[in-house]
Amino acid sequence: MEKKEAITAFVALGHETRLDIFxxxxxxxxxxxxxxxxxxxxxxxxxxxxxxxxxxxxxNLVTFRRESRSLIYSAAYPVMNALLAYMTENCCQGDADGCCSSTC
Known part of the structure; x- marks a missing residue:
């Protein structure tokens, strides 16, 4: 995930209502x-x-599809996972496995 994409995602999730929806x-x-x-x-x-x-x-945090007259929304799991990976990329000076196993 590029830095610009991560910023856009964080801005979107930074609003209480959007975070609740997500x-x-x-x-x-x-x-x-x-x-x-x-x-x-x-x-x-x-x-x-x-x-x-x-x-x-x-x-790009949600996708949607049309079913008859309804729009069905889903979380975009690949984007969510990429955002999480972006955040942990530099966790604990590059040792993401060691960092998250004891503190997450």
């Missing part, structure tokens, strides 16, 4: 959730939800 989608698994269910579970009006989903899409 966490919900990670918990939902690869099948994802319809936009309406995301809004219902988090108590978000459609316009607000749409704005935040667009920000997460711009950061």
């Amino acid at each position: 966490r919900l989608l990670v918990q939902a698994g690869p099948k994802g959730l319809p936009a309406g269910q995301i809004g219902e579970r988090l108590g978000l009006p459609p316009a607000t939800l749409s704005f935040h989903l667009n920000q997460l899409k711009h950061a």
